[in-house]
Amino acid sequence: MDGRRKAINTTTAAVVVVLLVVAAVAGIYLATLPSKQTTTTGTTTVTTSTGSTSTITTTSKTSTTTPNHVTPALLTYEVAETINYLDPHVEYYSYDSNILQNVYEPLLWYNGSNSTQVIPWLAQNYNGSADALTFSFTLRSGIKFANGASLNSTDVWFSFNRVLIGDSSTPKAHGSQGTWILQQLLNTSLSTTLCCAQKYGTAYVNSVLGENFVQVTGPLTFKFHLQHANAAFAVILANSWGFIMDPAEVMQKDVATWKSNGYTLPYPSLSGNLQTQMKNYFYDYSSTCDTGATPTGCGATYFDTTKTGSTAGTGPYSMTSFDPNTNNIVMQANPSFWGGPYQYSGGQKITAHIATIKINYVPDQSTRTLDLQNAARSGQAMTIDLTADHIYDFADRSTWLNQNKLVSSVSGVSIFGVYPQFSTLFDPFDTNVSSPLTGNFLKFQPFADVRFREAFADSVNLTTVDKAVGNNLQPVATMVNPPGLPPAGSYNPTIKPIYSFNPNRVATLLMDAMKHPITKFHFYNGTLAPTGVFDNTFGCATLNTNNRCDNPVGQSITMTFNTGNTLDEAVLNQIAGTINNASYTFNMGLTVSVSPLPSGQLLSEAFSTPSRLYMYNLGWIDDYPWVVDFLGPMFAPSQSYTGSGGWNLTKMDALYKQAVIATEKNNVTGLVKISDLMNTLANQGVMYLWTFYSTNYTVMTSNVQGFYYNPSLYTAAGGGVGPVYYAALY
Numbered sequence: 001m002d003g004r005r006k007a008i009n010t011t012t013a014a015v016v017v018v019l020l021v022v023a024a025v026a027g028i029y030l031a032t033l034p035s036k037q038t039t040t041t042g043t044t045t046v047t048t049s050t051g052s053t054s055t056i057t058t059t060s061k062t063s064t065t066t067p068n069h070v071t072p073a074l075l076t077y078e079v080a081e082t083i084n085y086l087d088p089h090v091e092y093y094s095y096d097s098n099i100l101q102n103v104y105e106p107l108l109w110y111n112g113s114n115s116t117q118v119i120p121w122l123a124q125n126y127n128g129s130a131d132a133l134t135f136s137f138t139l140r141s142g143i144k145f146a147n148g149a150s151l152n153s154t155d156v157w158f159s160f161n162r163v164l165i166g167d168s169s170t171p172k173a174h175g176s177q178g179t180w181i182l183q184q185l186l187n188t189s190l191s192t193t194l195c196c197a198q199k200y201g202t203a204y205v206n207s208v209l210g211e212n213f214v215q216v217t218g219p220l221t222f223k224f225h226l227q228h229a230n231a232a233f234a235v236i237l238a239n240s241w242g243f244i245m246d247p248a249e250v251m252q253k254d255v256a257t258w259k260s261n262g263y264t265l266p267y268p269s270l271s272g273n274l275q276t277q278m279k280n281y282f283y284d285y286s287s288t289c290d291t292g293a294t295p296t297g298c299g300a301t302y303f304d305t306t307k308t309g310s311t312a313g314t315g316p317y318s319m320t321s322f323d324p325n326t327n328n329i330v331m332q333a334n335p336s337f338w339g340g341p342y343q344y345s346g347g348q349k350i351t352a353h354i355a356t357i358k359i360n361y362v363p364d365q366s367t368r369t370l371d372l373q374n375a376a377r378s379g380q381a382m383t384i385d386l387t388a389d390h391i392y393d394f395a396d397r398s399t400w401l402n403q404n405k406l407v408s409s410v411s412g413v414s415i416f417g418v419y420p421q422f423s424t425l426f427d428p429f430d431t432n433v434s435s436p437l438t439g440n441f442l443k444f445q446p447f448a449d450v451r452f453r454e455a456f457a458d459s460v461n462l463t464t465v466d467k468a469v470g471n472n473l474q475p476v477a478t479m480v481n482p483p484g485l486p487p488a489g490s491y492n493p494t495i496k497p498i499y500s501f502n503p504n505r506v507a508t509l510l511m512d513a514m515k516h517p518i519t520k521f522h523f524y525n526g527t528l529a530p531t532g533v534f535d536n537t538f539g540c541a542t543l544n545t546n547n548r549c550d551n552p553v554g555q556s557i558t559m560t561f562n563t564g565n566t567l568d569e570a571v572l573n574q575i576a577g578t579i580n581n582a583s584y585t586f587n588m589g590l591t592v593s594v595s596p597l598p599s600g601q602l603l604s605e606a607f608s609t610p611s612r613l614y615m616y617n618l619g620w621i622d623d624y625p626w627v628v629d630f631l632g633p634m635f636a637p638s639q640s641y642t643g644s645g646g647w648n649l650t651k652m653d654a655l656y657k658q659a660v661i662a663t664e665k666n667n668v669t670g671l672v673k674i675s676d677l678m679n680t681l682a683n684q685g686v687m688y689l690w691t692f693y694s695t696n697y698t699v700m701t702s703n704v705q706g707f708y709y710n711p712s713l714y715t716a717a718g719g720g721v722g723p724v725y726y727a728a729l730y
Contacts, residue, residue: 417697
């Protein structure tokens with residue numbers, strides 16, 4: 001599964017968002033023009049997944065402004081990416097999400113820059129039952145969509161069922177998007193991702209609606225009914241698949257789109273009361289799946305790549321246009337925006353002060369850099385995506401490397417950071433590797449031997465590589481959980497890998513593996529391999545009097561990196577140099593090489609089953625910010641990385657099952673302890689070479705103020721876009 005918070009395989013070439021962000025303890029920096037900084041506080045009542053009610057303090061701060069600051073009418077953002085989907089119930093990519101979070105809103109959202117605190121947003125309040133299977137919600141009154149329609153409970157019912165019926169499908173595939181994150185709360189047998197292929201149509205729609213996930217109990221009240229309790233329930237809702245859309249606009253435009261695309265719809269003209277129209281719309285939606293223009297997917301919705309924008313959201317901005325030829329997007333401030341929740345707890349009303357946001361696709365970094373420099377001189381308001389290898393286009397190198405401070409070297413440009421992302425970069429060690437030509441297993445499986453894995457991990461000094469090539473922008477990783485990942489305590493800095501840069505240790509490990517090669521192997525599904533399928537013989541059993549092999553058995557290992565990824569290229573080159581030096585010293589016959597592959601080819605070969613690559617660069621970014629989303633894909637047998645990599649650890653399987661139970665029982669303390677055990681076990685076995693934790697930094701013209709940063713809001717390592725909430729800008 002690849003997508004917004006899925007497999008990533010870029011590091012140094014990764015684009016990071018370049019927008020000023022100010023970190024707050026809690027609350028949101030709102031756009032105002034005071035002469036000094038002021039602070040107001042209030043309270044918001046929330047209820048945990050176990051049903052207990054608690055009161056949190058929200059802090060709303062106004063940013064200190066420079067004298068005579070004038071809010072720009074237009075902000076131009078030059079980006080390095082193009083959109084995939086602009087329908088919030090379909091999208092699964094960080095760039096898309098960062099646009100959509102300004103147009104649509106969820107019931108619950110993060111409290112300013114606090115990545116672990118979710119508060120009511122469109123919802124006024126909510127509370128949970130003792131068994132955490134039923135949650136009662138009340139919407140705030142008076143909220144309108146940008147098209148003027150009033151928000152009510154029926155809109156919530158429609159929006160969540162629309163997500164579920166889509167079943168993580170796109171026009172090209174099923175199970176490729178984020179619906180599964182909601183489906184894990186329900187009947188997983190109705191999920192392509194979590195279970196099996198689905199047969200779409202009327203029966204499927206009826207089964208999904210029969211789950212009664214959302215029960216409308218009044219104009220502004222409703223209940224969620226879960227089949228599987230989950231401590232991350234609030235976190236799951238606070239995401240793009242939880243965005244609420246106006247049914248009338250969605251249904252009208254989608255049905256017209258499907259009719260124009262030649263689909264035969266059971267209800268080409270929606271009629272009857274609203275409830276009947278919505279059900280018939282869902283039948284139409286499901287009828288576009290696996291037919292006509294989408295034989296292995298579902299029909300594209302109008303909002304996928306809308307050219308004329310959207311007024312179907314309640315957010316601070318409306319999308320007015322998208323040009324598929326230039327990939328440029330225009331957004332306008334929503335004059336009927338309700339103003340956010342802080343106004344009800346002693347804080348300020350959110351107002352979108354910058355009237356127009358232009359998001360322009362500019363693929364060339366040099367052009368983006370020059371444009372920002374020119375904007376600073378001319379007084380335009382601009383921000384750009386800036387690749388890590390171009391950080392010194394704007395940052396003073398000496399100040400950063402010597403004082404760990406990003407200070408702008410360009411007049412009129414501000415630079416801030418670095419800020420964390422919930423993403424960990426790593427290089428997998430695959431224990432079962434097949435030939436890309438034949439698909440048959442290779443005889444030589446070095447990484448089935450922990451001595452090889454540790455030797456390769458001991459062969460690189462990640463700190464020096466980051467300083468020399470990565471500009472010290474990404475901290476060296478020690479485990480899969482990145483710092484700050486919810487729930488609190490999931491990142492444990494005391495857990496360390498057993499490896500460290502040690503060329504002498506490398507030689508000792510390789511020598512031992514050469515003299516005493518392993519003879520017991522397991523296939524990627526965990527079964528024992530018959531004798532003769534694999535053979536890890538290399539070098540010689542004994543050395544001559546000169547401590548060298550006389551007639552070594554030769555073996556070769558190719559490590560692969562994504563083309564253009566200069567940081568991981570440097571990591572792998574240092575590993576190859578250290579291993580080859582040890583091999584040459586003792587004439588072991590072992591040769592390690594480094595080869596680039598295009599991104600698509602690398603992912604295809606890495607995730608074939610079994611993998612066709614020995615070692616390569618990848619990364620994981622959260623699907624949703626919760627520790628189980630890291631533990632499962634990385635460690636549990638037969639999941640994203642363990643399946644193709646050949647990892648099938650019985651102890652890890654048992655621990656992961658315990659983690660799932662702890663999450664269901666809201667046992668966060670137990671979950672954190674299990675996370676520690678899983679990461680410790682992975683580090684002891686050297687399952688992966690952890691490389692770096694991804695970060696963001698921000699660059700912009702200095703005439704724009706009022707930002708906040710929250711790593712839970714769709715940050716993307718390799719994607720280039722961080723959490724940009726334009727309503728906070730002024």
